[in-house]
Amino acid sequence: MASLINEAFQNAKSENRPALLTYTVAGDNTKKKSLEILKSISDYADICELGFPHNTPIADGGQIQTSAYRAIKNGIKINDVFSIARDFKKSKKTKPIILMGYYNMIFQYNENKFLDKCKNVKVDGLIVVDLPYPENKKFASKCKKRGVNFIQLVSPTTSEIRLKKIIKDSHDMLYYISMLSTTGGKLKVSPKKILKRYGKIKNQNKSKNVVIGFGITEKTIKSLKKADGLVVGSAICKEISNSIKKRQNPVTNVTNIVKRLKNKIK
Amino acid sequence: MKLKRGIPLIDQHDQHGFWGGKFGGSFIPETLKKPVEDLTNEFKKLRKDKKFLNKRDFYFKNYIGTPTSFVKLDNLTNHLGGAQIWAKVVSEANGGAHKIYNATVHALICKAMGKKYIVGDTGAGYAGKMLSMAAKKFGLKCKIFMGAKDIKRQKPNCDAMKKNGAEIVPVYSGSQTLVDAVSECMRYWVSNCDNTHMCVGSTVGPNIFVKICGWSTAQISRELKVQLKSKFKKIPNKIKLINCVGGGSSAYGFWSEFIDYDKKQIELIGVEAGGPKKSKLHAAPLSRNAKIGILHGAASYLCQNNEGQINDTESISAGLDYPGVSPIHCFLKDTKRARYTYATDEDALNAHVMVTKYENLNPSLEPSHAFAEAIKIAPKLSKDTIIIVNSCGDAKKDRDILKERLGKK
Incomplete structure (x- = not known):
């Protein structure tokens, strides 16, 4: 299991902290800027998630929607997303990158072609929001064949039996959705409760890296630091929106946020 | 691809919910898997339940006026x-309009599942108006998601929804029409599926919603x-x-x-x-x-x-x-x-x-x-x-x- 994703988690563990995962949208606000942001924040982030934007994102809240619409408006295409990933991996060879998005984009590109391309540009993992278990089984095994981690999502509504099956079929990493919410919602469940449920997932198979996402901000991140990893997305997208509004450089502002997030979990 | 005879079309899908092997399915976020499964089981039970069928027929006749x-x-x-x-x-x-059939059935299902809140999308405003009527009739709290452009062009139906006590949530994203209303309604359901029932206003959406709606308008x-x-x-x-x-x-x-x-x-x-x-x-x-x-x-x-x-x-x-x-x-x-x-x-x-x-x-x-x-x-x-x-x-x-x-x- 020598995936870069696994290594990133082990590395964080050896420093006695959770891994920090960031989420930004490819092409937000331009192709060039989003690559610069990615490169710059990866000095502090352990794993970078890169969203390929869709104009009907049914599980995303306002912040990520805004980022996605902005990127699409600026002309981002799937092949641009791949070229951003490729450029990123050229300079940051050991930094894992995970693509995240909705299935229709993959379906239109053609599943096999999409996954070949992922392998080709050295994408480490893939999250597909609207392709749940068990319908994703075939797709997940196609990913595995190409050395791409397929990352399953688990939520507070996932039943025990289902959880067992999902974990059994999962690869190196699982993504636990902290609460019933779209991305960017306010954390409405106590960290204690989230961690309790998280512990139940973790206990099923300690070798799987389980990250927590949704509702994580500078305010809440510290309270969940017991997890293997924590994902911050909307808070970063919001910072890009604010920077554009204030005519400031999003690269600097976003990097500062990620730096602060990292310091809170050290 | 072939149609079967003697089986309602809504039931001619495979185990993953696909008609003809490629249309339909349930491409949903993990959070909705459980509520969709619960709804699927409930509907399977209710459509064979004589009491429920009598209730449906009673309201179709005396409330909808068939x-x-x-x-x-x-x-x-x-x-x-x-x-x-x-x-x-x-x-x-x-x-x-015909939207009253689906709305009435969804309100009855919502009641049967013990949920007090019901949400729905609307384009022309009929699905929303009917859901607000059914919600009022059956004592449910109701929210309707509607594109801002549609709110403007279908005002009479919006007035009716408000009169029935429903809250209209305007949707400003995208083209501000039905497609955005459905997305926003689904997002709301993702966040509130523990106490809220969702009604999809047509034979679209995840498999089970196609079935319930088709069963109602039949x-x-x-x-x-x-x-x-x-x-x-x-x-x-x-x-x-x-x-x-x-x-x-x-x-x-x-x-x-x-x-x-x-x-x-x-x-x-x-x-x-x-x-x-x-x-x-x-x-x-x-x-x-x-x-x-x-x-x-x-x-x-x-x-x-x-x-x-x-x-x-x-x-x-x-x-x-x-x-x-x-x-x-x-x-x-x-x-x-x-x-x-x-x-x-x-x-x-x-x-x-x-x-x-x-x-x-x-x-x-x-x-x-x-x-x-x-x-x-x-x-x-x-x-x-x-x-x-x-x-x-x-x-x-x-x-x-x-x-x-x-x-x-």
Whole structure:
């Protein structure tokens, strides 16, 4: 299991902290800027998630929607997303990158072609929001064949039996959705409760890296630091929106946020 | 790909929820898996539960007011001089459109599941109005998601929703029409699925919503079958059932009892929204050969670009202004059981003018699309051909649009 994703988690563990995962949208606000942001924040982030934007994102809240619409408006295409990933991996060879998005984009590109391309540009993992278990089984095994981690999502509504099956079929990493919410919602469940449920997932198979996402901000991140990893997305997208509004450089502002997030979990 | 006989179309899907192996399914976020599964199990149980069926029939009869009438449009028939034109006047149903069937059933399911809140999407405002009525009737709290553009153009229905005590949540994202309303409603459900029931306003969305909606609107064709037999003593030999298709809930309801018949005897014709005459935008994925894609949890023919981004649509009729379409209509198209075509905004307006001139009938812009096709083909057909149009909505809600486009008061 020598995936870069696994290594990133082990590395964080050896420093006695959770891994920090960031989420930004490819092409937000331009192709060039989003690559610069990615490169710059990866000095502090352990794993970078890169969203390929869709104009009907049914599980995303306002912040990520805004980022996605902005990127699409600026002309981002799937092949641009791949070229951003490729450029990123050229300079940051050991930094894992995970693509995240909705299935229709993959379906239109053609599943096999999409996954070949992922392998080709050295994408480490893939999250597909609207392709749940068990319908994703075939797709997940196609990913595995190409050395791409397929990352399953688990939520507070996932039943025990289902959880067992999902974990059994999962690869190196699982993504636990902290609460019933779209991305960017306010954390409405106590960290204690989230961690309790998280512990139940973790206990099923300690070798799987389980990250927590949704509702994580500078305010809440510290309270969940017991997890293997924590994902911050909307808070970063919001910072890009604010920077554009204030005519400031999003690269600097976003990097500062990620730096602060990292310091809170050290 | 083949249709089965003797099994309702809504049940002809595989274990993953696909019709014909590729339409439908449940492309949903993990969080919704459990509530969708719960709803699926509940519906499976309820549709076999005699008490529940009695309740449904009771409210269909005493609240919705079934059966709606089936009438011959003599003046229009004489004017066009060809096939006989008949209408199933579904707009007589309580509230003024077929959406009341689905709304009532969802409210009953919501009650049975012990949930107190119900949310829904709406385009023309009929699905929202009916859900607000049903919610009020059954003591449920109701939120309706509606595109900001639609709120403006379908004001009479918005007024009705408010009067029924529902909260209208305006949606400002994207094109500010039905597609965005459905997305936002699904997002709300993701965040509140523990105490809230979601009603999808048409035969679209994840598999179970297609089934529940189709099961509800099927009442229309059950009535029609009885009415046909009583008017003609048997099912006539040459029938054409014409219905507008947005999501496709009224069309499925109008056709469901007749799908097993040979298409030479009963032809099914769906009419989509072709949009303004000179515009490239439309909402006609079936008749204008869109590619298959995934929207709102289901695979269907879909107006989209090469990348898989959903296209903006445009139609004078808010109820048909949707880029996707029901997976069961995709299935009916590919098995060639139904034929799909489109009418432009102008065709629909002209049809509305003609029907209201000759008949005591006031079809909304949605069924006016279906009348446009009837008017087009009737003169070429023999007198023993029976064209039946589902007049599934009343034009009261279109007051402002008709005034603007026709100068009509």
